Amino acid sequence: MTFLARSICRVLPAVSASVLPLLSLSAPAGAVLPPVGNDRSRLVMLPEEAEISALPYIITPERRAMLNTIRxxxxxxKGGLDLGYRVMFGGGLMSSMDRHPNRVIYSSRYASAAAGAYQFMPFTxxxxxxxxxxxGFGPEVQDQGALFLIQRRKALSLTDTGVMTPLLAAKLAPEWASFPTxxxxxxxxxxxxxxxxxxxxYNLNLAQLRQIRDAKRDALADKASETETGMPKAPVCTGPTILCGMP
Structure with missing residues (x-):
């Protein structure tokens, strides 16, 4: 839940209180990214793509890992699925993402109007x-909004180092109540x-996202090579040399 409108919701817990899974330190539960599909939890941008993007913030592996960690x-x-962008306080789902629902939800002894993947309050x-x-209030603009708030807390440069530190978490704590001081x-x-x-x-997400970035970069390099030579790149043989046609 973001920091604004605390006067309305100062004593209210974020949605994390009711739906957060517990993590094993050796293998964080649910940290593995979805293997298929185009879920935004896997989306990273290469510098070439960033040059033609009209978005204010580039989505690097380091920034995506932080966005995923906030979620x-x-x-x-929600297992990295886009469903998480529809979540309202208490775990219910928005019927539309045309705008922030600005709807106070009562859950147990608490109430809040937080909504979206990053639990934005309406004033935020x-x-x-x-x-x-x-x-609108779709996934792409929610990502951009969260990066804006990270920058507003003077934490974007720390995020870009790719190292999750106690100081970085503490800088985000006034913005997201679920982060520790x-x-x-x-x-x-x-x-x-x-x-x-x-x-x-964060660390497991970042490692996977960097692999996705590298695979994407290699695919673009192969495509560029094919365009220049007119010949498809020979596949890499990883089996025994006799099966690869080598002496």
Whole structure:
């Protein structure tokens, strides 16, 4: 849940309190990215693509890993599926993503209007819209909005290093109540994720996302080579040399 409108929802826990899975430090539960499909949790951009993109923020593996980790902390990871972009406080789903639902949901003893993959409060989303000029509330603009908030907390340069540190988590704690301060507590006294769990999830995501980036880069290089030579690149043989036609 983002920091604005705390006067309305100061004592309310983020959605993470009800739907967060527990992680094993050796193998974070649910951290593995979906193997197929075009879910945004897998989306990264190469520099060549960034040059022609009209988006304010490039989606590098390091930034995507942080976005995924925020989703994990806020309880909207949903196995990396785009379904997480539709989550409202309490775990219900938005029927439309044309705009922020701006709907107060009552769950147990609490109430909140937080919505989306990054649990934007309505006032926070209004700030995003005014600052970035985005429309709608779809996955792409939610990603951009979250990166804007990361930059606003002066944490984007730390995010770009690809190292999850206690300081980085603490910089984001005033924005997302599920992130721990340097003392390991929520900035707002709400349920919080342990730093070790966030780091484990982040590291596994980042490794997979870098593999996706490298595979994408190799595919583009192969395509460029074929265009230049007019010949498809010979497949790499990884079996015994006798099966590869080698002496």
């Amino acid at each position: 994990f902390a806020e309880g909207t990871w 989303w209004d700030l995003v819209k005014r600052s970035l000029g985005v429309r 340097l003392r390991g507590r929520s900035y707002y006294g709400q349920p919080v994720k342990r730093f070790t769990n966030l780091k484990g999830f």
